[in-house]
Amino acid sequence: MTVVKVETMPVDSESQVVAVRQTVRSWAGELGFSLVDQTKIVTAASELARNTIKHGGGGSLKLESLNEGIRKGLRLIFEDHGPGIPDISLAMKDGYTTGGGLGLGLGGSKRLMSDFQIESRVGEGTKITVVRWK
């Protein structure tokens, strides 16, 4: 697998969520994803960006466009240095929330993407990597 293009952007304020949506949409469009797929990727990114800000106290997003054989993909890596998630399987559950939201962010974005990977250490931070393959 080769990484064709990389970009990193800050995800540290609420208004940045809109910028994340716009950047992710333009990358997904450039890679030739269908409108439905673009919408899924952008929505997942929006959920994860808000988590990074609300729960992680801000962080960054790394976008990577991938080539693997004939297939193309878009990888998004959200990373923060916040408090971390003590119980990941609980956090992944639909309806579980500590932020007063609907509790759909993690479980929902997993459903919207092809691959979903979460690493978290209490006191150190959280890294969420998602990929959508075309």
Add this chain to the structure above:
Amino acid sequence: MDRIPILRMGEFLLVTIQVDMHDRLAMSLQDDLTTRISETGARGVLIDISSLETVDSFIGRMLGNIASMSRVMDADTVVVGMQPEVAITLVELGLSLPGVRTALNVERGMDLLRDSRKNSEEHR
């Protein structure tokens, strides 16, 4: 800070969301709408989301809140114009907008509001 305009049309309020809303803008729309319902005594709210390319759980929650708040203030809410790809994504995300009435376009949404006004007046 910019705001989303709320238009009055007879006894209904119309909102057309044409920008990609950041969270605070969505919150202020919620507040502005409840204020306007109480000021005008509006009996219905129509929210046109046909220009929205993304509806995530935050905006979905806001739509649900607006519907609940207007219900307790004796006004109906109809959300119209959802793009097909937004609908697909919302359901996959796990959000089916319970308690929010929807219509395909503005015209059907207005019909829905008028009908429900007529029904509630007949029951009086």
